Amino acid sequence: MPSLKQGNSLKVEEESNFLVSPNGTFSSGFYKVGANASCYSIWFTNSADKTVVWMANRDKPVSERRSKLTLHGNGNLVLTDALGSVVWSTNTISKEVMELQLLETGNLVLRNQDDRIIWQSFDSPTDTLLPSQPLTKNTTLVSMRSQGTYLSGFYNFKFDDNSILFLIYNGPILSSVYWPQIVSTVFESGRNPYNSSRVAILDVAGQFISSDNMQFYASDYGVGPKRRLTMDYDGILRLYSLDESAGNWKLSWLPDGVDACLVQGLCGEYGICTYKPLPTCTCPSGFSLNVPSDWSKGCSPPFNLTQLTQDTSKLDFLELPYTDYYGYDLETYQLGISFEACRNSCLVDSRCLGFGYALDGLGQCYPKSLLLNGYRMSNVKSILYVKIPKDFLTPGAVQSKLEAHDLSCSAARFFVSSDLETEKGNGNQYMKYLIGFVSSFAIIEAICIGLAWWYVFRKQAHEELVNMGYMTLATNAVGFKHFTYAELKKVTNDFKQEIGKGGFGTVYKGVLDGERFVAVKRLEGILQGDAEFWAEVSVIGNINHMNLVKLYGFCADNNHKLLVYEYLENGSLDKLLFSDVELGLEKRYKIALGTAKGLSYLHEECLEWVLHCDVKPQNILLDDHLEPKVADFGMSKLFKDINDEGNGFSRVRGTRGYMAPEWMVNLKIDAKADVYSYGIVLLELLTGKSASILLSAFAREYIEHNQLVQCVTEKIRVEGIKEVIDPRLHHDFNKKKLERLMKVALLCVQEDRSARPAMSKVVELLLE
Incomplete structure (x- = not known):
């Protein structure tokens, strides 16, 4: 559709209902970011992966049920979730007639009847700058959290207080500029901090120009290709050009001097970036990952140094060759001192977690107050020493357990001993052939091993990214x-x-x-x-x-x-319901309604739908006001076995007496299994009897699940509802409310699961 008029909405369920720019370059609508999560977004229509360039609610995704974007009559554009709560809005109020349009530039705009722009997405970029979109002192490009995770990340591209464009790591604890690395490079590259206008722009031909004199051109410079400048999740700013015939993006520029392993914060505290051949984070020997799916959380040692600093005789250092941790040098940095003096100065300084010692012969000692921004490369001319307890590893141990890094033929060295050099004649000629053969074989072997490592780690990197994709919102x-x-x-x-x-x-x-x-x-x-x-x-x-x-x-x-x-002091429902504690009708109704709301949220409203698979009184906890809270939800996700596929399960789960009939006949399990279990709990609330007793209470012998509804219905028809209700409720007998509860309970325990209502419908029925 070309535009959105006042009083109209774009609904998340209507996937084909979205805005399109005049020539079809861009589309704008709800974009799926999780199993049941969407963000209102703008994307390139013809890119193979629908590349997103802007999101309204990247940090607050909405459910894929009943969420919508509405242009209200007062001129405010509002995004609401399934509950009707406002997630995002333009905060625009106007008495004029307004219209939402997506321009061919990729700019989403609110225009009044005079064609004047009241609000535009170009003023609030996410991670991407489009041609003709200005980057100003008030705007920042913020990376994604990780590949496939659209939450705001920790890498920014923006103007700093000196009016210079920088790449900045803005982590939860620390913040630091990593490009340009030092102030002198600003002037060396011709950058000018003496211009407070702070504005930059990428034009349609692929030229980027900024008020600080930063300037670059796309490698395919010229009008034609669709382009985007993106602050990528790995902390590197890149310019891409679209190959529309294949829908793929080609890299057309990236900053000079930004090495992937030199991006700050990439591997977290103690973490070390290596190439295998892709940049990969590792921990020093004996250290462990803090969060396996998020390397930026770094590594932890299995010891506490603060308890050992009083006795330096119990301390030693772990040697990390070709390694450095950039920055955070203590003021005790010295030049022209011996290795022993450098080591001892760190040993006695409680602030020092380790030190670097340069191999340039100048005696440079770099004591570190924090071990961040670690990287290991063959061209690093220093050794890093990490402070450890003396009994942690062999004293003076050299780090040799970092996972294998790339083999480099250019780094290989072959030495011929002096006695061989003195050989003459055939022996010397023979050695030349032998050395040539061995060298050739070594190079071939190195190539094969390198290709094998590349395959293994490409697969490993892919698996790690898949795991990271499940992190949606969790880290927040x-x-x-x-x-x-x-x-x-x-x-x-x-x-x-x-x-x-x-x-x-x-x-x-x-x-x-x-x-x-x-x-x-x-x-x-x-x-x-x-x-x-x-x-x-x-x-x-x-x-x-x-x-x-x-x-x-x-x-x-x-x-x-x-x-x-x-922790909930009142414990689980079964401890109250099946005891002498008085639990009146209103309290039971409150428990029934609250439990239904919790399950409805799990099934239909949370960002990733969850089946409980074990709804029972033991998993319904009560707070101080007897407000119910469903426990143990999500266990079905944690206990998936190797034969589980999708939402199906290869083995029976749950508790006898509460399990839906489909469990027994090997049907695929869906949310209606939870509805059945809820119905049993509701019958327990009404009768005051536990499920095992309940199933036999209306027959002389134990009855099957599919007979339960008939038995209860028949008893109510013949003897009346009062005969099946908990006698403790007779003094508080509200026939209308009890009949409503019983009606819902019997609907929920239907043998045919298609006849059971959804939990959201249960909530509606209880509130009638």
């Missing part, structure tokens, strides 16, 4: 934390107080920071590796709803897989 979850196993042992007092046990593991009570109670679930039977577990639990950690138990964090230390939840 408030309070979400990666715990170590040692931390959780301390939190739970060595797993002393058991508060629950189920099919997924045992739950222990713990205390965080000495004041906040938590429930720590020790999982049993996890088949996933750390990376996949991290990816799946990250999705769960980002799911937030008032009727779902909050996940604070997790632990993934080899075989130890644990989840840390909020």
Whole structure:
């Protein structure tokens, strides 16, 4: 469609309903960024992968159900989610007639009846600058978090306070400029900081020009190709040109002097960037990844240096050849001192985590207060020494366990001993042939090994990127934390107080920071590796709803897989419902409605749909006000076995008495299985009997699931609803409300799953 008029909306379900620029170069609509998540975006229509150039809500994706973009009558363009909450808006108010249009430049604009632009997407870029789009002092290009993850990343391209365009790492803890690397290079390249206009632009011919004199041209300079200047997820700014015949992008410019492994923050603290042949992050020997799916979180040592600094006799250094950590040199940097003096100065300085010693013969000593921006290359003329406990590795150990790096034939050296050089005649000639043969064989072998490494690590890099794709929103979850196993042992007092046990593991009570109670679930039977577990639990950690138990964090230390939840003092529903505690009708109704809302959110509204697969009173926890919170959601994601495909399962899951009939006949499981289990819970709330008793309460012998509805219906028809209701509710008998609850319960436990309502419909029925 050419434009959006006032009072109209673009709905996420209507995939073919989007705006198109006059010549069709750009399209604008909802763009899928996750299993059930979309962002309102602009993309190149003819690129093979629908390359996105702008997003309205990149950090707040909306559900692919009932979300919409609406141009209201007051002139405000508003993006709302499934619940109707405002996620993003242009904040424009006007009494004039307004219209939303996508221009051929890729600029999304709000225009009034006088054709004047009131708002435009060009004023708020994400990671891409398009031709004719100005970059100003008020705008910044911000990279994606990772390939395939559209959240805002940590790399920026913008004007600094000196009016110079810089590439900047803007991490959660530290911020630093990495291009140009030093001030002198600004002047050497002809850049001018003495112009406060701060404006830059890429023209349609591929020339970029800036007020600070930064200037470059596309390698295919000239009017014709569609282009984009993008701040890529790896921290490198690149200019691309589109080959429209194939839909592929070709690199047409990148900054001089920006090496991938010199991009700051890439590998996090202690991390080391190496080429294998692609840039890859590694940890020093004995150190471990903090987050397997996110290298920017760096590495951790299995020791605490602060406890050892008082006794330097217990300290040593791990040697890392051809390695440097850029920046963060202490003021004790010295020139012209011996290696021993450099080593000792770091040893006695509690601030010093390690030191670099240059191999240029000038005696340069670089003590480090922080080991960030690590890289290892054959041309690095220094050795880095990391401070460690003396018993951590063999004293004076040389780092040899960094994963293999590229083999370089040019770096190979062949030496002929002096006694061979004195040989004459046939022996000398023979050695020449021998050396030539060995050299040729070595080169061929190096090439083969290099190709093998390239294949292995390309596959490994791909797998890592796939895992990272599951991180949508997880890393932004408030309070979400990666715990170590040692931390959780301390939190739970060595797993002393058991508060629950189920099919997924045992739950222990713990205390965080000495004041906040938590429930720590020790999982049993996890088949996933750390990376996949991290990816799946990250999705769960980002799911937030008032009727779902909050996940604070997790632990993934080899075989130890644990989840840390909020602690609810009133415990689970079964402990109240099947006890002498008085639970009135209004409280039971509140529990039924809240549980339905929580499951509805899981099924239809959260960013990645989740099946619970074990809905029962034991998994419905109650807070101080008896507000229900569904627990153990997402376990179906964590316990997928090797035969699971899509949303199907190769083995029966759940608890007898609550499981839908389709589990028993090997049908594919969907959200209606949870609806059935919810129906059983609702019957329990109404009758006051547990599921096993409930199934036999209306017959002399144990009945099958598909007979349950008939039995309950018949008993109500013959004896009335009061005869099946919990006697404890007779003094609080509200026939209308009880009949509504019973009607919903019986609908939910239909044998034919297509006859069961969706959980969102259940909520509507309960609120009628």
